[in-house]
Amino acid sequence: KNEVEQSPQNLTAQEGEFITINCSYSVGISALHWLQQHPGGGIVSLFMLSSGKKKHGRLIATINIQEKHSSLHITASHPRDSAVYICAVVQGAQKLVFGQGTRLTINP
Amino acid sequence: KAGVTQTPRYLIKTRGQQVTLSCSPISGHRSVSWYQQTPGQGLQFLFEYFSETQRNKGNFPGRFSGRQFSNSRSEMNVSTLELGDSALYLCASSFPDRVTEAFFGQGTRLTVV
Numbered sequence: 314k315n316e317v318e319q320s321p322q323n324l325t326a327q328e329g330e331f332i333t334i335n336c337s338y339s340v341g342i343s344a345l346h347w348l349q350q351h352p353g354g355g356i357v358s359l360f361m362l363s364s365g366k367k368k369h370g371r372l373i374a375t376i377n378i379q380e381k382h383s384s385l386h387i388t389a390s391h392p393r394d395s396a397v398y399i400c401a402v403v404q405g406a407q408k409l410v411f412g413q414g415t416r417l418t419i420n421p
Numbered sequence: 422k423a424g425v426t427q428t429p430r431y432l433i434k435t436r437g438q439q440v441t442l443s444c445s446p447i448s449g450h451r452s453v454s455w456y457q458q459t460p461g462q463g464l465q466f467l468f469e470y471f472s473e474t475q476r477n478k479g480n481f482p483g484r485f486s487g488r489q490f491s492n493s494r495s496e497m498n499v500s501t502l503e504l505g506d507s508a509l510y511l512c513a514s515s516f517p518d519r520v521t522e523a524f525f526g527q528g529t530r531l532t533v534v
Contacts, residue, residue: 346523354458354509356525399464401523408477409454409513409523411464 316340319400319412327420332387334415336400339381346409347374347385348399356399359385390419423447425514427526434533439500442529446493446514450524452476453495455487458509458528467510470495502533 317338326332336345347359360367360374362383367374371390376383387394400412426445434440446453454477455467466479470489487497493514499506511528 348523348525354511354528354530356511356513356528358522358524361522401464405477408466408469408479409456409464410466411456413463 315413316410317400317402317412319398319415321415322413323416323418325418325420326390328391330390330419332390332394332417332419334385334398334400334417336383336385336412337381338383338400338402338410340402340404340410342402342404344403345376345383346401346403347383348401350397350399350414359398387417392419392421395419425512425524425526427510427512427529429529430527432529432531434502434531436502436504436533438502439498440502440531441496441498442510442512442531444495444497444512444514444526446495446512447524450514450516451493452515453489453493454513454515454523455495455497456511456513457481458511459505459507464511467497499531504533507531507533 320335344363346361348356350356362376371388373386395418397414397416399414401409428443452471454469456464458464469477473489484500489495509528509530513523513525
């Protein structure tokens with residue numbers, strides 16, 4: 314069993330839909346990252362969380378430390394949101410452990 | 422402020438050769454981490470350097486090595502390349518003494534033929 318599990322692995326939705334991607338982890342962490350990867354490979358950090366909730370534009374990320382669970386929500390989804398979303402937990406000093414990623418496709 | 426710069430972006434090598442990849446961190450960032458991304462295994466941690474010293478190491482064979490220079494730039498080396506080493510290699514830089522947002526480079530896509 315992977316230390317970091319994401320669901321779903323693939324998600325296709327229509328433009329405007331509310332999107333939720335989930336991440337569960339089984340190890341102790343100091344923080345959790347949500348990352349976005351577009352075709353071509355470049356990775357962008359969307360959020361870093363150690364507790365509670367963060368919002369940036371149409372993106373919202375939450376974390377429940379007791380339940381070892383985090384969610385990434387996208388409101389009013391748009392085709393440009395199509396990407397792979399990766400959850401990564403921070404262990405120790407700067408070591409990231411990654412989920413397998415969620416491939417999101419938003420159709421116009 | 423310049424981002425994390427990785428060179429080269431693309432590389433094709435033959436089995437048995439060795440390769441060196443370079444990563445220049447964001448100015449002021451002294452921690453550099455390296456990751457391998459393959460379709461089968463996803464993203465995996467290779468190693469992390471701070472102040473020219475390796476602080477953390479993932480579960481990769483000794484053919485994978487790295488180093489960091491006094492200006493925080495880092496290189497990773499893979500010797501005796503295997504077909505399975507074909508991957509996207511990403512580096513990320515951050516401040517070393519606290520958990521912060523991770524800044525990734527665009528990656529080097531290595532193909533071993």
